[in-house]
Amino acid sequence: MPALVAGIHVLKAAAKDVDGRDKPGHDNYCDRMLRITDTISIGEDEIEESFVRASGPGGQNVNKLSTAVQLRFDVRRSPSLPNDVALRLMRLAGRRLTKDGVLVLIAQNHRTQERNREEARARLVELIRQAAVRPVPRRATRPTQASKKKRLEGKKIRSDIKKMRSARPPRD
Numbered sequence: 001m002p003a004l005v006a007g008i009h010v011l012k013a014a015a016k017d018v019d020g021r022d023k024p025g026h027d028n029y030c031d032r033m034l035r036i037t038d039t040i041s042i043g044e045d046e047i048e049e050s051f052v053r054a055s056g057p058g059g060q061n062v063n064k065l066s067t068a069v070q071l072r073f074d075v076r077r078s079p080s081l082p083n084d085v086a087l088r089l090m091r092l093a094g095r096r097l098t099k100d101g102v103l104v105l106i107a108q109n110h111r112t113q114e115r116n117r118e119e120a121r122a123r124l125v126e127l128i129r130q131a132a133v134r135p136v137p138r139r140a141t142r143p144t145q146a147s148k149k150k151r152l153e154g155k156k157i158r159s160d161i162k163k164m165r166s167a168r169p170p171r172d
Contacts, residue, residue, distance in 0.1 A: 069116040089103070
């Protein structure tokens with residue numbers, strides 16, 4: 001069963017060798033995965049996190065501790081994302097995307113590294129979930145006869161109002 005961390009399902013995919021035995025040297029013999037949707041999961045090795053000093057108020061801690069999180073995710077080279085999702089994610093990311101296709105998220109709202117880290121990951125998951133939704137293609141429709149008539153009547157009324165404004169005789 002996946003663990004739930006800040007609204008994010010964290011899966012553990014067992015790391016096995018060819019014989020089916022656990023690989024030694026792995027964190028609890030498992031690679032951690034972030035589950036985005038039922039079909040998309042991202043390995044933690046694809047996410048790079050660095051801790052920097054946060055800006056703004058915070059008392060003495062703001063100058064001593066590095067609590068802000070800078071999360072980097074390489075959208076262009078991610079093997080976990082389908083191509084169409086990656087393209088939509090790059091469009092959604094806007095200024096947060098570097099020229100190399102790396103998504104950079106900075107979280108510094110909280111006073112602890114853990115909460116900022118959870119927030120940054122939650123924002124990444126939410127962005128990818130938004131990108132995973134395929135846009136519904138627009139179907140071209142024609143306006144009905146009644147809507148055309150109503151539009152033209154409205155234009156006629158506005159035209160008459162404007163004509164009446166200019167038809168007034170000037171005051172002497």
